Amino acid sequence: MTENGKPKLAMYWASSCGGCEISVLNIHENILTVDEVFDIAFFPCIADFKIKDVEAYPDGYIDICLFNGAIRNSENEEMAQLLRQKSKVLVAFGSCAYEGCIPALSNLTTKKATFEKVYFNNPTIDNPDRILPQHSTEVAEGELTLPHFYHTVKSLDQVVEVDYFIPGCPPEPPQIWAVLQVVIGALTAGQPLPPAGSIIGAGTMALCDECTREKKEKTIKRFFRPYEIQPNPDQCLLEQGIICMGIATRSGCGALCPSVGIGCRGCYGPPDGVEDQGAKMLSAIASVLDVGHESMDEDVLEELIQEAVDTIADPAGTFYRFSMAHSILKRVKNGKGAA
Amino acid sequence: MSDHFEPVIVGFLCNWCSYRAADLAGTARIKYAPNLRPIRVMCSGRVDPQFVLQALRSGADGVLIAGCHPGECHYVNGNIKALRRFTLLRKTLEQWGIEQERVQLLWASASEGTVLAAAVNRMTEDLRALGPLRWGEKVLGDNGAAHLVVEEV
Ligand code: SF4
Ligand code: SF4
Ligand code: FES
Numbered sequence: 001m002t003e004n005g006k007p008k009l010a011m012y013w014a015s016s017c018g019g020c021e022i023s024v025l026n027i028h029e030n031i032l033t034v035d036e037v038f039d040i041a042f043f044p045c046i047a048d049f050k051i052k053d054v055e056a057y058p059d060g061y062i063d064i065c066l067f068n069g070a071i072r073n074s075e076n077e078e079m080a081q082l083l084r085q086k087s088k089v090l091v092a093f094g095s096c097a098y099e100g101c102i103p104a105l106s107n108l109t110t111k112k113a114t115f116e117k118v119y120f121n122n123p124t125i126d127n128p129d130r131i132l133p134q135h136s137t138e139v140a141e142g143e144l145t146l147p148h149f150y151h152t153v154k155s156l157d158q159v160v161e162v163d164y165f166i167p168g169c170p171p172e173p174p175q176i177w178a179v180l181q182v183v184i185g186a187l188t189a190g191q192p193l194p195p196a197g198s199i200i201g202a203g204t205m206a207l208c209d210e211c212t213r214e215k216k217e218k219t220i221k222r223f224f225r226p227y228e229i230q231p232n233p234d235q236c237l238l239e240q241g242i243i244c245m246g247i248a249t250r251s252g253c254g255a256l257c258p259s260v261g262i263g264c265r266g267c268y269g270p271p272d273g274v275e276d277q278g279a280k281m282l283s284a285i286a287s288v289l290d291v292g293h294e295s296m297d298e299d300v301l302e303e304l305i306q307e308a309v310d311t312i313a314d315p316a317g318t319f320y321r322f323s324m325a326h327s328i329l330k331r332v333k334n335g336k337g338a339a
Numbered sequence: 340m341s342d343h344f345e346p347v348i349v350g351f352l353c354n355w356c357s358y359r360a361a362d363l364a365g366t367a368r369i370k371y372a373p374n375l376r377p378i379r380v381m382c383s384g385r386v387d388p389q390f391v392l393q394a395l396r397s398g399a400d401g402v403l404i405a406g407c408h409p410g411e412c413h414y415v416n417g418n419i420k421a422l423r424r425f426t427l428l429r430k431t432l433e434q435w436g437i438e439q440e441r442v443q444l445l446w447a448s449a450s451e452g453t454v455l456a457a458a459v460n461r462m463t464e465d466l467r468a469l470g471p472l473r474w475g476e477k478v479l480g481d482n483g484a485a486h487l488v489v490e491e492v
Contacts, residue, residue, distance in 0.1 A: 291423070294412065294416050296409065309427045328396050333437055
């Protein structure tokens, strides 16, 4: 703490969409309390700060830094290191920083394929000279550089030590406010902080636990893509053959998506005790699939099950939509499977 | 690649059938490839896909899941569940660029020592042809630091 005695707050975006910042601002009038309690030390989304300012701070000057966004390039990693050094408490804020999220879906392909798509084979791009961004370019005035674009997207904890994780794409404002209150309590009234390394601002169970849809035994014959089916408004979506990640996702959002008829996408990451959210989902899906019987011929069995499984269009992209960087394998081998 | 590549196969073998088949292959002195590292599970339905991924991540070149024939599972339909999981896992692994031959499912009863031995031989040959997987080193880079590999486009 410094001059005015207020604790310092920072928020920084690495590879992200900016939704996490909006979510913080969505705590509504409570933002005034945040402003009252904290001094903003760095928050490029809402105020003009330069990296130089952060570099000039002594180590540990920032009391709490909310870091959102994944590590996609060398600049993201440098900023993670800088903010780690300057912050007492570093929070991986939101799914990207926590587990890779949408940016890490590109771990299902290669850097080469990503560049091809973005700079060449894209209906809105006309690039006949096949110009690509370069790490270094010589111009009359000297050398211009861009960050290195990494092969594999990483989560924040894969490059620096992280104190807390807040899941969600984005984290829900009431959860953010609850976390900030705990931090404020700790800084102003000496209340205890949760143990280091915890996942905060979320539940511990599977999302189904807080979903109010009616659950019966799940006997699914095939899966439907959202446009193929009009869901019954009260029944569990998964029972209706709609992929709902609720069974492999951490509670905390209040089951927002299922409550409006959309299968959970899995943005709160895996519940306690699950390492690989996608594999857990895969396993659960296979368990509720009621196709094939032990009395059948082996060939018939295989065929029936294959047919049912083929009603899931993109299992890797669906089950690992948010957790690719934190998955056991982390990226695909050569990207051949994902065009 | 060296000619001396010996694939490592992690095998999850059901206690009631395939593990006994492996035992039988041993007591009957059936000669087969020594590449299998067997792990006994109570049923093929116990094999969590996370086990398979963890094996591949930790250095296995292939994974064999072996259970009782359909209709013969000790727990009625654990093996049917295993087949569903395996089918979906195989589809997912394809998206990972992992060749089908690397993860296989086999039915072998307690009396089928020769079936198990033949499957291990076949799989060893398949993997020899594919070459080592070495996920940590080849895909993730040293230390898992694959992001530091600056790939030319
Ligand atoms: S699977 Fe989805 S719809 Fe069904 S209970 Fe769980 S969260 Fe609700
Ligand atoms: S229902 Fe699922 S996808 Fe929707 S907000 Fe909650 S955790 Fe995220
Ligand atoms: S008991 Fe052998 S597969 Fe279930």
